[in-house]
Amino acid sequence: MEQLDFSFVTWDFVSQYVLKGLYFSLLLTAIATAGGIVVGTFLALMRLSGIRALEVPASIYVTGMRSIPLVMVILWIFLLVPASVYNMIPGSYGQNYRAEISAMITFIFFEAAYFSEIIRAGIQSISRGQVSAGMAMGMTYSQNMRLVILPQAFRNMIPVFLAQTIILFQDTSLVYAIGAYDMLKAFDTAGKNFARPIETYLLAAVFYMLICFALSAMVKRVHKKVEIIR
DSSP: OTTOOOTTOSHHHIIIIIHHHHHHHHHHHHHHHHHHHHHHHHHHHHHHSOOHHHHHHHHHHHHHHHTSOHHHHHHHHHHHSOHHHHHTSSTTHHHHTHHHHHHHHHHHHHHHHHHHHHHHHHHHTSOHHHHHHHHHTTOOHHHHIIIIIHHHHHHHHHHHHHHHHHHHHHHGGGGGGGTOOOHHHHHHHHHHHTTOHHHHHHHHHHHHHHHHHHHHHHHHHHHHHHHHHO
């Protein structure tokens, strides 16, 4: 421990390495959360539809995704999707940011499996009496779900969504495996450039801990507010 040297930690270090990596980690978290909730909602509705042609594929997808390590899915998408697919993206983004785009696609569809289970549980937590009341008013299934069930379910699920988002943020470090420039990659690059890998990995752990601690505190506050509203 006496040999540790953090003298390289300056504003230039933070601005050139940390902030750049943190930006992508937060961007990936936001995109994966939004996309995962949208896709997860459709998966949850398919599983609750009672229509076997919809329920079975959704169940297979959710079970399959939840049974495979995320890092394997990241590698599969990155290695198996042809380069021609990325070339279809306007400009040179598909070629220059293949790893980042691949990571976004992977996280959206992987996290959708987890969000779908949260949403399904949230929908099932709503009293059947409210469903019956909506049907008695002449609402269709889609109207009842859109106007009565989902708004209440999403409000109840906000703390769980946020907790899953924290886990998602931690998992973004796995994109290091395909070379995407996330926060862990930023610290790793800095460690090589400054010849201080131990110090940079220690700093990475501290940064992740502080960010996740702050997010956890926010989740607790939101959870209390939701409880008050109930």
